[in-house]
Amino acid sequence: MKYESQGIAKMYFIAAIGLFVGQILFGVTLGLQYVMGDFLFPAIPFNVARMVHTNLLIVWLLFGFMGSAYYLVPEESERELYAPWLAKLMFWVFLAAGVLTILGYLLVPYATLAEMTMNHLLPTMGREFLEQPTITKIGIVIVVLAFLFNIGMTILTGKKTVITLVLITGLIGLAVFFLFAFYVPDNLVLDKYFWWFVVHLWVEGVWELIMASLLAYVLIKVTGVDREVIEKWLYIIIAMALISGLLGTGHHFFWIGTPDYWQWVGSIFSALEPIPFFMMTLFAFNVVNKRRRDHPNKAAVLWALGTAVMAFLGAGVWGFLHTLAPVNYYTHGTQITAAHGHMAFYGAYVMVVLTMISYSMPIMRGQKAANERAQVLEMWSFWLMTVSMVFITLFLTGAGVLQVYLQRYSETPLPFMVVQDKIEIFYWLREVAGLVFLIGLLLYVYSFFAKGKEVEDIGAAVTS
Amino acid sequence: MRETFTKGMARNIYYGGAVFFFLVLIGLTVDTVKSIPKTDNRENLSEQVVAGKYLWEVNDCIGCHTLLGEGAYFAPELGNVYTRFGKSTDAIKGFIKSRPKTGIPGRRSMPQFNFTDEELEQIAQFLKYVDGIKIARDWPPNVQG
Ligand code: HEM
Ligand code: HEM
Ligand SMILES: [Fe+2]
Numbered sequence: 001m002k003y004e005s006q007g008i009a010k011m012y013f014i015a016a017i018g019l020f021v022g023q024i025l026f027g028v029t030l031g032l033q034y035v036m037g038d039f040l041f042p043a044i045p046f047n048v049a050r051m052v053h054t055n056l057l058i059v060w061l062l063f064g065f066m067g068s069a070y071y072l073v074p075e076e077s078e079r080e081l082y083a084p085w086l087a088k089l090m091f092w093v094f095l096a097a098g099v100l101t102i103l104g105y106l107l108v109p110y111a112t113l114a115e116m117t118m119n120h121l122l123p124t125m126g127r128e129f130l131e132q133p134t135i136t137k138i139g140i141v142i143v144v145l146a147f148l149f150n151i152g153m154t155i156l157t158g159k160k161t162v163i164t165l166v167l168i169t170g171l172i173g174l175a176v177f178f179l180f181a182f183y184v185p186d187n188l189v190l191d192k193y194f195w196w197f198v199v200h201l202w203v204e205g206v207w208e209l210i211m212a213s214l215l216a217y218v219l220i221k222v223t224g225v226d227r228e229v230i231e232k233w234l235y236i237i238i239a240m241a242l243i244s245g246l247l248g249t250g251h252h253f254f255w256i257g258t259p260d261y262w263q264w265v266g267s268i269f270s271a272l273e274p275i276p277f278f279m280m281t282l283f284a285f286n287v288v289n290k291r292r293r294d295h296p297n298k299a300a301v302l303w304a305l306g307t308a309v310m311a312f313l314g315a316g317v318w319g320f321l322h323t324l325a326p327v328n329y330y331t332h333g334t335q336i337t338a339a340h341g342h343m344a345f346y347g348a349y350v351m352v353v354l355t356m357i358s359y360s361m362p363i364m365r366g367q368k369a370a371n372e373r374a375q376v377l378e379m380w381s382f383w384l385m386t387v388s389m390v391f392i393t394l395f396l397t398g399a400g401v402l403q404v405y406l407q408r409y410s411e412t413p414l415p416f417m418v419v420q421d422k423i424e425i426f427y428w429l430r431e432v433a434g435l436v437f438l439i440g441l442l443l444y445v446y447s448f449f450a451k452g453k454e455v456e457d458i459g460a461a462v463t464s
Numbered sequence: 465m466r467e468t469f470t471k472g473m474a475r476n477i478y479y480g481g482a483v484f485f486f487l488v489l490i491g492l493t494v495d496t497v498k499s500i501p502k503t504d505n506r507e508n509l510s511e512q513v514v515a516g517k518y519l520w521e522v523n524d525c526i527g528c529h530t531l532l533g534e535g536a537y538f539a540p541e542l543g544n545v546y547t548r549f550g551k552s553t554d555a556i557k558g559f560i561k562s563r564p565k566t567g568i569p570g571r572r573s574m575p576q577f578n579f580t581d582e583e584l585e586q587i588a589q590f591l592k593y594v595d596g597i598k599i600a601r602d603w604p605p606n607v608q609g
Contacts, residue, residue, distance in 0.1 A: 033538075033572070034538070034572075036570065037567070037568070037570065037571040037572030037573060038567045038568065038569055038570055038571065038572075038573065041566075041567040041573065041575075042565070042566060042567060042575055042576075045528075045575050046527065046528050046536070046538050046539075046572070047524045047525075047526075047527025047528045047536065047538075048524075048527070050527050050528075050536055050538075051524065051527055110522065110523060110524045111522045111523050111577075114521075114522040115522075119522060120518075123518060123521065123522075125521055125522060125524075126520065126521025126522055126523070126524050126525075126526065127521065127526065128526050128527075128534065128535055128536070131524060131527070184521075186509060186513075186514045186517060187504055187506055187509060188504070188517065188531075188532075188593075188594055188597065189500050189503070189504040189597060190497070190500070190504070192532065192534065193493075193496065193497075228471060231471055232469070232470070232471040232474050235471065235474035235475045235477070235478045236474045236477065236478070238478055239474065239477045239478035239481050239482070242478070242481060242482040242485060242486075243481040243482070243485055246482075246485040246486055246488075246489045247485055247488060247489055247492075249489065250492075252534075253496070254600060254603070255532060255533055255599050255600060255601075255603035255604075256532050256533075256534070256597075256599070257500060257503045257504050257505075257532075257597040257598060257599055258496050258500060258503075258600075259495070259496055259499050259500070259503075260600050261492075262496075263600060265492065329601060329603060329605065330605060332533040332603065332604075333530040333532075333533030333534060333535070333537065333541065334537060335537055337537065338537055407608050407609075408604070408605045408606065408608070409605070413605075413606045413607075413608045414608065415540070415608050416539070416540035416541065416608060416609060417540065417572075420572075
């Protein structure tokens with residue numbers, strides 16, 4: 001670690017991993033509720049468990065992004081963080097807001113939570129992924145603004161690199177588009193239209209900038225490849241991300257009461273969206289093949305390559321699968337959507353954060369890389385989690401294909417609940433895969449505590 | 465990548481592409497907002513419907529159901545439930561009202577929300593309004609949603 005203030009990332013990463021465990025515990029709960037409908041009913045109904053699962057995901061990814069930025073920006077800018085105290089303070093504010101919100105979901109009925117938090121003054125609750133009480137949303141805005149100020153001042157007063165510029169652009173975009181979470185018109189069509197300005201323009205827009213810059217940073221560090229090469233890739237990847245992703249938003253405007261031309265615009269541009277993800281895969285493998293050194297942190301290299309591959313599969317391939325309007329007509333809002341949502345979020349954003357953690361955590365703990373045994377365990381957890389996510393996706397795709405056929409395509413369409421019974425076996429299989437995922441995650445957590453032979457510092461000659 | 469393709473060119477494509485397509489997105493958004501009065505059923509957006517939408521939100525119905533295909537996939541699509549229930553708001557109200565408090569053994573079940581009669585009417589009117597939104601190709605493909 002070159003700058004002391006980079007170490008602030010550690011607390012962010014620990015919180016991220018802790019909340020990740022919570023997310024997955026609720027994931028397997030949801031999976032069980034799919035097949036045992038009365039599980040935990042009425043104490044924790046499905047919708048409550050679901051918002052805990054998805055909101056924990058978003059919150060821990062934000063912890064991960066912030067931690068990554070706090071680690072990366074001082075080093076790239078070649079100076080200490082502008083205000084380390086502010087970063088520490090905001091950590092506790094964000095953690096408190098997150099934990100209180102989750103407790104709120106679990107301890108009181110959602111409608112009561114809405115009343116307690118005076119939702120009627122500025123109603124923003126009750127939309128998918130944006131279920132947080134308005135006061136929590138305001139808290140998120142404050143934390144993110146303080147974070148952007150801190151990171152921004154560090155960059156402005158330090159050395160500017162392409163990586164930090166792309167990262168801060170993505171982070172500013174994240175903040176700006178989140179503001180649409182406060183716009184909840186009575187008109188449902190408008191409501192839905194602008195809801196996607198948060199959800200789609202995050203994951204298929206500005207978050208791709210964040211992802212690409214984090215990946216580029218780790219790749220520079222572990223391969224020693226020339227910055228010029230990496231920066232060129234970075235620009236072209238994010239160019240393609242925005243060129244395809246901005247109008248690609250149209251793939252959500254097929255069936256919500258918006259004009260028909262969106263079927264063309266949305267289909268064409270979103271069909272291009274796999275390109276930046278494919279380029280990230282090419283980029284990662286290319287750079288690793290051209291590496292100038294073998295970094296002792298093998299686990300980090302594995303995560304980096306894994307991110308590139310899984311993001312392409314989840315977002316690129318599974319996204320393309322249902323993005324053309326004539327296909328989406330049948331698959332819209334089915335288990336196909338859930339299959340894609342899982343692999344895309346895991347492959348792109350979960351994995352890129354775990355890549356950053358894998359690379360930086362040993363350094364923050366005073367080593368160049370974790371000991372051999374810890375790395376082996378971490379790589380086992382990589383495979384357990386990644387392979388079980390592939391299976392979760394395949395089982396949900398199986399469920400989705402049958403659901404589409406039985407409920408929407410066949411001559412005699414069956415009611416939703418009847419179809420759910422018929423495809424139950426896939427939900428059982430998904431639950432098994434989910435439990436393996438949980439085991440992989442617990443192994444991941446354990447790997448941080450595993451003792452073993454310290455790795456020889458092969459890369460020590462080239463310090464960077 | 466080729467030497468002839470420089471970093472500067474890549475950067476220009478990024479800035480140019482991002483700005484251009486962002487402007488196009490804004491343009492299409494303006495056009496969409498202008499054209500949706502033809503489809504969005506705003507003439508039926510009564511006070512009752514607005515209250516119903518609020519109830520829909522503060523009870524997180526979207527956490528189990530889809531509405532026009534968006535939401536959770538645990539329970540049936542409700543964008544066309546008014547049609548599915550024989551164009552009867554009474555049937556919708558009856559269903560919501562009759563959910564057992566402690567669920568149905570072994571099966572998925574909807575919570576009992578203890579709505580007042582007025583609230584039930586508001587929710588039913590909201591669902592009727594949603595059913596009246598004109599969707600391209602009359603999505604969903606059939607009444608099962
Ligand atoms: C890492 C990037 C991505 C993530 C995290 C992601 C995640 C998601 C999620 C969670 C949903 C469900 C939203 C909801 O609840 O309604 C969704 C929907 C969708 N995504 Fe993605 N996605 C990504 C990239 C892509 C790409 C590149 C494509 C196209 C090539 C795509 C195509 C779609 C489509 C068409 C839907 C709508 C499904 C429906 O009609 O039900 N996604 N995505
Ligand atoms: C890192 C791993 C995971 C990520 C990133 C993740 C992400 C998500 C996302 C984004 C959604 C919303 C889906 C959508 O709207 O399309 C969701 C819902 C869900 N997740 Fe996960 N999840 C993960 C792991 C799991 C596991 C291990 C299980 C259980 C076996 C699980 C079970 C579920 C269920 C049942 C839903 C609800 C789907 C519905 O609405 O019907 N998830 N998850
Ligand atoms: Fe999208």
